[in-house]
Amino acid sequence: MSTTTCVQLDELQKKPTSFHRCIFSGPSLNSTAIKEEKTSLVSQTEDARQSVLLLKGVREQYTLVNDHTIPAILNPGEILVKVLAIGLNPIDWKAPAFNFGIPSLPWINGRDLAGLVLQVPGENSRVRVGDIVLVPSTDYRDIRKAAFQEYAIATDFNAARIPSSTSIHASASLGVAFVASVLALGVSFGLDFSVLSKSPGPNLPQIISQLDRNDIPADIQDECFASESERPQRGDWVAIWGASTTTGLVTLQLAKLAGLRVICVADVARHGAKLLESGADLLVDRHDTERAVEIIRGVTGGKLRYAIDIVGKDTAALLEKTLDPSGHSHLLGLTGLPKERNPGIRYHTVPIKLFHTAPTVGESMVRWLEDLLESKTLTLPEIVRAEGGLEGINAALDLLRSGSVSGKRIVVGLDS
Template identity: 75%
Template structure:
């Protein structure tokens, strides 16, 4: 299949949509920019004459974040970068686990935060998004402190920003970015699922996009994973069974929806009493309760007649090991194998007859071609109302409320939902 190189733009804005004047921000700019989300007022657009901002700094591992008011507003360094005024921040487990267990922190003090939504306040003429656009940004490039979400302003690359249609809630949209990128790369690159064959709102064939890249531009540590689905006999296709352990997580919800769009049959492992109804609503073919692991393995093997070839674990090494036991470990006559992908860990001891995967998340921000294909498809899915957004718990209080919100996340209060912190009213 050939890669999809372009997507239709968002529908034209109508006269009822809100307009923001940028003349106060940029006196040299004479035109007005149409603001694509009527739910956010002009008041969230401050003067950019200052050089500092509020931010949450992590000053030491195993400590809470500290709110400061004198952190530098990040600077645009190249033509692909845009500046975003952050209006909402979606919280991820890594936001508390990183400091608690001292990982994913390049240096100290540091700014964290992976999911944000906001308004573009600076963009170059060649950018695919424009000043005034409301966008969501999955900040996968965590080593660049300028791109972190726990601050008033953040840098993003235009090919990593997805415009949010006016019909979609900005806070719910702020919660799905990293989860969507992880799901798209897991299914579309690691397992080779061809989204261009989707009937409703088709997407890209990411394996074709990757194969068109200069191999020398792909980071060494993800190169093997990027080309793991090169053989057609190894790629997951419509009609195949796939098991998802951790299906009630945001990544699980998104993975389930993308898999169903592509015609896969999906087994969802989760707390069925709490999340079963939602998973059925999203299209799950089989529900398996996670509390009885022996029974779970038995059900998965029974449903697939012992021939399961594809599985994704979103929880950790222990559950990935359980899921591994449900896979058919026999090499097929065509030389193909069963595949296990772990988002947060894989079994310590591995079988030579199985193929193991991680998500090449770095590909999203390292490759403009891959990044743009993913966000363009996300825009189309949102515009067509094809993708259901995560349920959220919205908290007010701005950056200063994030520590308390992370405590709720750590305690499991938000199980099955995402906590989103509102910055627009702070």
């Protein structure tokens, strides 16, 4: 039995932190066989240090820093995770390049991680020490939760346990895309996932209706409490512009599980085979945009009511033209919406922060994700593994920005 992970944990013990049990891993982390053993509690001290990737200024590269403090558990429900793999999202390069989503400087970024649970809030926590979890780190204003570091804090209701048969690296690619897809379909459009015949999920409008409106951040209240009467029914069409994105591929799969008919706008030559495999009902090539609009309008008879754009406000404006403008159509933009609004269409942005601000919502989503992974109902994104650990992230983000790694998520391992 390999000692890879235990060596790392031994190292961690030298930098004292607090955990209950040690794990033993198999020869590679992909085939990790995890066993738990009791060890003594070592109290956390201010001396505990780690490597992090720090953003020191906008439009700068990230800098590797080796003597940063290991983040501390400060609130009920928080867990400490040793980061084993990081999935790279477009926002990781866009935020410094365009100076948004950076609360202050210096800052740590990174939205998707998978890792080993080292510390839990108590016996009643839904995750246990030794679990391998994936964490979508949507709470980017809390630097302790960022992915570009060796150790990160998460809440137990935002961590999904990964089955032992699932690749740790591939699971690091999924989190933010899953959260965005579920909230887009399940909250903005109000789709009820509890009625699925295979791997039923949460009925999010019903869970949200139990919440006090004032407990939800003010800027997403309207999006969260929109009418349920508009929710899509089995057989309804939904169009996705940018279906080959990681978020698009997850959205396609979840929409198909719910019995919707899905129109996928993408580079068909490049991504058509994969989209068909994932259940696409109609492929529309993205390059002739006017023709794409005509095709969607023609196939849906001008009655399309649901559309999701995952590319930008120009393509959102194209999708807008495909919708029936009679007052009951919905356009969701993940990356922007058209400036001019059509009074016959309802516009949505995904209420992403609901995932970390509403524990019952977050927990229902990660429980469903655990089930989807366990039952292999959800196909994980294809990944490209980048070398070099934290230090390799700058080069990997350049690769992501270049667009040359298309249809795949870049994942950086910290376990070598």
